[in-house]
Amino acid sequence: MIAHSIFFYFFSLIAIVSAIMVTASRNTVHSVFFLILDFISISCLFIMIGAEFLGMIMLIVYVGAVAVLFLFVVMMLNVAQQKNEWFSSEKNSTHIPIGLLVSLIIFLELIVVVGGWKHKPEILNSSTLAISKEITNTHLIGNILYTDYIHLFQISGMILLVAMIGAIILTFKKRDGLKRQSYLKQISRERAEGVEVIKVKNKEGIKFDV
Amino acid sequence: MELKDKMIEYLFIFFNQTYKILLLLVPVLVSVAMIVWLDRRVWAFVQKRRGPNVVGPFGLLQSLADALKYIFKEIIVPASSNKIIFILAPVITMTLALISWAVIPFSDSFVIANINVGILYIFAVSSLGVYGIIMGGWASNSKYPFLGAIRSAAQMVSYEVSIGVIIINVLLCVGSLNLSDIVKAQENMWFIIPLFPMFVVFFISALAETNRPPFDLPEAEAELVAGYQTEYSGMMYAMFWLGEYANILLMCSLGSILFLGGWLSPIDLYPFTIIPAPLWFIFKILILFILFALVKAIVPRYRYDQLMRLGWKIFLPFSLLWVVITSSYLFYFDLLPGN
Numbered sequence: 001m002i003a004h005s006i007f008f009y010f011f012s013l014i015a016i017v018s019a020i021m022v023t024a025s026r027n028t029v030h031s032v033f034f035l036i037l038d039f040i041s042i043s044c045l046f047i048m049i050g051a052e053f054l055g056m057i058m059l060i061v062y063v064g065a066v067a068v069l070f071l072f073v074v075m076m077l078n079v080a081q082q083k084n085e086w087f088s089s090e091k092n093s094t095h096i097p098i099g100l101l102v103s104l105i106i107f108l109e110l111i112v113v114v115g116g117w118k119h120k121p122e123i124l125n126s127s128t129l130a131i132s133k134e135i136t137n138t139h140l141i142g143n144i145l146y147t148d149y150i151h152l153f154q155i156s157g158m159i160l161l162v163a164m165i166g167a168i169i170l171t172f173k174k175r176d177g178l179k180r181q182s183y184l185k186q187i188s189r190e191r192a193e194g195v196e197v198i199k200v201k202n203k204e205g206i207k208f209d210v
Numbered sequence: 211m212e213l214k215d216k217m218i219e220y221l222f223i224f225f226n227q228t229y230k231i232l233l234l235l236v237p238v239l240v241s242v243a244m245i246v247w248l249d250r251r252v253w254a255f256v257q258k259r260r261g262p263n264v265v266g267p268f269g270l271l272q273s274l275a276d277a278l279k280y281i282f283k284e285i286i287v288p289a290s291s292n293k294i295i296f297i298l299a300p301v302i303t304m305t306l307a308l309i310s311w312a313v314i315p316f317s318d319s320f321v322i323a324n325i326n327v328g329i330l331y332i333f334a335v336s337s338l339g340v341y342g343i344i345m346g347g348w349a350s351n352s353k354y355p356f357l358g359a360i361r362s363a364a365q366m367v368s369y370e371v372s373i374g375v376i377i378i379n380v381l382l383c384v385g386s387l388n389l390s391d392i393v394k395a396q397e398n399m400w401f402i403i404p405l406f407p408m409f410v411v412f413f414i415s416a417l418a419e420t421n422r423p424p425f426d427l428p429e430a431e432a433e434l435v436a437g438y439q440t441e442y443s444g445m446m447y448a449m450f451w452l453g454e455y456a457n458i459l460l461m462c463s464l465g466s467i468l469f470l471g472g473w474l475s476p477i478d479l480y481p482f483t484i485i486p487a488p489l490w491f492i493f494k495i496l497i498l499f500i501l502f503a504l505v506k507a508i509v510p511r512y513r514y515d516q517l518m519r520l521g522w523k524i525f526l527p528f529s530l531l532w533v534v535i536t537s538s539y540l541f542y543f544d545l546l547p548g549n
Contacts, residue, residue, distance in 0.1 A: 053327055
């Protein structure tokens with residue numbers, strides 16, 4: 001049990017420190033790397049409470065795909081050298097009220113959650129949840145997700161699909177003058193239409209219409 | 211007194227596990243060195259050359275000589291690079307290549323961590339592998355490494371998708387994410403027989419995932435010098451190189467676990483069963499690796515748009531179609547596991 005709590009505090013310390021560093025570090029690429037560290041330590045916490053499936057999916061989806069795209073965008077925009085001047089420059093000061101509002105709302109939500117937990121511990125006590133040792137939690141999640149919540153699951157998939165199509169349509173530009181490679185055309189070319197043998201008369205030469 | 215007993219117990223577990231890990235990692239590292247030699251020999255054999263044959267018998271010690279050279283070379287860190295990330299990148303590549311071996315089962319009993327989500331663990335760790343390359347390419351602060359890193363990020367993310375769908379195909383037939391269970395499910399028939407098209411797609415995707423030719427665009431020497439490795443030298447280059455080949459071995463072992471029945475012998479009869487299980491597993495890994503090496507010698511490099519087209523427009527729809535076919539077949543004939 002001691003080892004368990006040592007690991008818990010180790011991972012949560014890393015998670016909190018790296019979450020602070022995401023906003024505090026001046027280099028944007030460093031922020032993304034701290035975000036990745038945060039995701040990894042949170043997935044370790046998931047594994048510690050016995051939810052190994054969620055932990056691994058967290059790693060695959062957020063670290064393996066989403067954060068790679070973040071990194072991609074940040075590196076391509078070349079904002080690495082940008083100074084963190086949110087509070088010093090006058091141009092950006094309009095962002096501060098909105099940011100404060102959002103953080104206030106999140107803070108209130110946290111108070112509601114933590115307060116409810118303190119008031120009635122049995123409501124949100126995750127440690128007393130019966131996690132079965134016989135059935136793996138992959139099976140348990142599958143059993144719930146594909147029976148009781150199948151419609152919600154399908155609808156969320158449809159929403160993601162619509163969002164993806166929307167993003168593609170917004171950025172898609174039809175460009176003219178592009179030469180596209182057509183494999184069928186290339187393969188189905190015959191010798192007769194590609195090559196023509198011409199007898200050239202001596203001292204006359206030939207003219208091509210290209 | 212109780213505390214002392216507990217300490218001794220903890221220490222015992224610690225040393226026991228360390229012993230097991232060393233017993234696995236040292237052979238893996240040695241076989242990485244040997245496999246580089248094999249790769250070069252096969253490559254040379256196809257091109258009617260001799261390959262490395264000077265150092266030691268048949269040139270077997272060539273990789274060790276190379277490693278010695280790398281160790282004694284000076285490590286040069288470019289002045290304008292981001293130093294911490296520059297040094298971290300090869301370390302991450304090699305660590306990630308080695309930690310996946312923890313869940314690979316060599317026989318019924320020899321596996322370090324027999325976890326429930328073994329296949330997801332390998333998938334997660336291999337999807338983390340792209341960070342070593344991106345970090346190396348970005349921190350070098352130079353054109354060619356950066357281009358190589360961007361290319362490999364897009365390439366590895368694309369081919370992970372099709373590998374994931376192929377793994378779903380196998381999991382539908384097994385009903386468990388545990389690697390030992392996946393092997394045990396193949397006792398009657400290896401999955402290469404019913405899922406042969408998926409094996410071919412898996413093999414090609416594994417080539418792309420490990421940046422092997424014909425998909426070695428991140429380090430295409432004709433265009434990008436050496437891609438993300440351009441600025442690296444000495445031991446740091448060697449670590450990239452070790453990580454890369456350890457990843458290739460891992461992909462070969464994953465292929466043999468998913469499709470070739472892992473440690474199982476091909477026929478459950480007397481002369482085949484004398485050979486111990488881990489040897490069968492190593493034998494299958496070697497066969498897959500020789501295929502990897504042959505492809506390197508035979509096939510020319512893909513163009514980048516062809517690579518993306520193959521990944522997204524051919525492999526992804528094809529493997530999705532096979533998920534539908536596999537699951538409907540299993541459902542129709544009532545063969546679904548776990549019922």
